[in-house]
Structures are given as structure tokens and as C-alpha cells.
Amino acid sequence: MMGVALTIAGSDSGGGAGIQADLKTFQELGVFGTSALTAVTAQNTLGVHGVWPLGPEAIRAQMDAVFADFDVAAAKTGMLFSGEIIGEVAAGLAAAGNPVLVVDPVMIAKGGAHLLREEAIAAMRDKILPVATVITPNIPEAEVLAGMAIRSAQDMEEAGRRLIAMGAQSVVVKGGHMEEEKRACDLFMDGRGERIWLSAERIRTKDTHGTGCTFSAALTAFLAAGEPLEKAVGGAKRFIHAAISDGLGLGGGHGPTNHWAYHRAGNALKGEVLIDS
Numbered sequence: 001m002m003g004v005a006l007t008i009a010g011s012d013s014g015g016g017a018g019i020q021a022d023l024k025t026f027q028e029l030g031v032f033g034t035s036a037l038t039a040v041t042a043q044n045t046l047g048v049h050g051v052w053p054l055g056p057e058a059i060r061a062q063m064d065a066v067f068a069d070f071d072v073a074a075a076k077t078g079m080l081f082s083g084e085i086i087g088e089v090a091a092g093l094a095a096a097g098n099p100v101l102v103v104d105p106v107m108i109a110k111g112g113a114h115l116l117r118e119e120a121i122a123a124m125r126d127k128i129l130p131v132a133t134v135i136t137p138n139i140p141e142a143e144v145l146a147g148m149a150i151r152s153a154q155d156m157e158e159a160g161r162r163l164i165a166m167g168a169q170s171v172v173v174k175g176g177h178m179e180e181e182k183r184a185c186d187l188f189m190d191g192r193g194e195r196i197w198l199s200a201e202r203i204r205t206k207d208t209h210g211t212g213c214t215f216s217a218a219l220t221a222f223l224a225a226g227e228p229l230e231k232a233v234g235g236a237k238r239f240i241h242a243a244i245s246d247g248l249g250l251g252g253g254h255g256p257t258n259h260w261a262y263h264r265a266g267n268a269l270k271g272e273v274l275i276d277s
């Protein structure tokens, strides 16, 4: 039977990030996508022009409806916006028996708009992190959650260790923001001492809107399809690398990535991404 995945995230009217990126990615990877919308954003490649969070009741009703009728093999969270929403989402996940969960701790959009309020950071740490199968912070998000500066591979490892000590089962610290590095390197770690570096050539492009959402959605899809975590993180890195490499040139700002590039590239992708344990 086809795997079912759920995304609990915000809507990006520009289609490159948020719920839209997640559902496109689920579809490309052959899993059935369901969604619980947390907020509506008026957004395009130039920036976020407005944010309207949904009431916690509406968010919970969507989650309950999906969980009551589908066997959700894996879920992910994206934009959660407030402490109140985080509390409701955590309660909804617990009521569903805490499914396999990918947490993309979305905080700030590329143009600087806050997609998570300051007051919600403690709730993210206390209520969502402990139920994460895997958490996928970028460098600034890992710095905030782990409470340290990250300037090197060793710092990425230390931040990963701290996030696991705080209750996440595993973590991918994404190195996309280490712009001085020649390669885009991400570090996967789990609580049993497994450590995998995922590395790919850094593409020179401004079209990186939604890279974090797309990476975490691909990871969720591979998990929903039954892949073990260690293989799923490699698959997600290949998916996002193909999507960034084969840009679409849409919009006047930070354009979206190409969600169907992975499919189109097929076997040509082998070797583009290095996976080192």
C-alpha cells in the first residue's frame, strides 16, 4: 500500500516553500501527501508580505481528521509560528501516538521575516524537540536551539550532541549557510553514536527559496516509504541537490527549487552527493 505522509506547516503562496513544497516533494517521491495548515503567508520570491496564523482549534481539527482516517507513516512540522500553536500540535501528535516525526524548526525566512515568534522558542525546545525522530535545523536555528555559536564542523557536532541530549532522537545540522565552504555539508547524528556527513558541491545560485522545507519533506517521504533513517537522509540530500542544481529561474528574488529535477535526473545523480560515515 502507498505510504501516507502528513505535513503540519504554513502555506507559501509563492509555491516554493511551506506546505506547497512539501506536497510537491511527497508526490515526486511516491508517497500520498496530507496536510494540516498552521498559517497562511502572502509570499513570493521577493519576501513575506503578510502572515495569518490559524487558530489552534482549526489546526488540531485538521490533524485529528487526518490521523483518524489514514495510517500516517511519517509526519513533519514546518512553520509553527507561536507557543500556543506548538502546544496544540504537540498535543495532537501525542493523541496520535507520536508518529515518526521530522521537525524542521523553521524560524526566519530568507528575507528576515519571523515565521516563529521569539516567545515560541522555549516551546519548540520543550514540547517538539523531545518527540522528534529527527530534527533538521540550519546553522542559525541550531545556534538558537543549542545555545552556542557554530563556525566549524566541530561546532556542528557539538550542537548535534546538545540537541540529542535535549531529547531529539537524531539530528541533521544543515550547512547550507556556511557560505565560505566550497561544499554544502550536512551532519547526521543519532543517540547511538552514528555519524554521517552528507556533502555536495555548493551551487552558485540565488534560487534557494524552500531548500530547508524541501529537504525535510524528502526525508519525511523516504521514511514514509519505509526507508531506514540512515538511507533516508542520503536520499533527501540527493533530492535537494538535484532540485537546487536544476534551477527554474522563476521570480525576481530568491526563486524556488525544481521539485521534479530528482526524477528527471534519475541515475545521473549517483556520485554527485558524497555520504561518509
Ligand SMILES: Nc1ncnc2c1ncn2[C@@H]1O[C@H](COP(=O)(O)OP(=O)(O)OP(=O)(O)O)[C@@H](O)[C@H]1O
Pocket: 108, 109, 110, 137, 138, 139, 174, 175, 176, 177, 184, 185, 186, 200, 201, 202, 203, 204, 205, 208, 209, 210, 211, 212, 213, 215, 237, 240, 241, 244
Ligand atoms: N548553494 C547550495 N548548493 C548546494 N546545496 C545547498 C546550497 N544551499 C543549501 N544547500 C543544501 O540544501 C539543504 C538545505 O540547507 P539550508 O542550510 O539552506 O537550509 P535552510 O536554511 O533551512 O533553508 P532556507 O535557507 O531555504 O531557509 C541542505 O542539504 C544544504 O546543504
Ligand SMILES: Cc1ncc(COP(=O)(O)O)c(N)n1
Pocket: 009, 010, 011, 012, 017, 018, 019, 041, 043, 078, 079, 106, 108, 109, 110, 115, 208, 209, 210, 211, 212, 213, 214
Ligand atoms: C510558509 C513557509 N514555511 C517555511 C518557510 C521557510 O522556508 P525555507 O527555510 O525552506 O526557505 C517559508 N519561507 N514559508
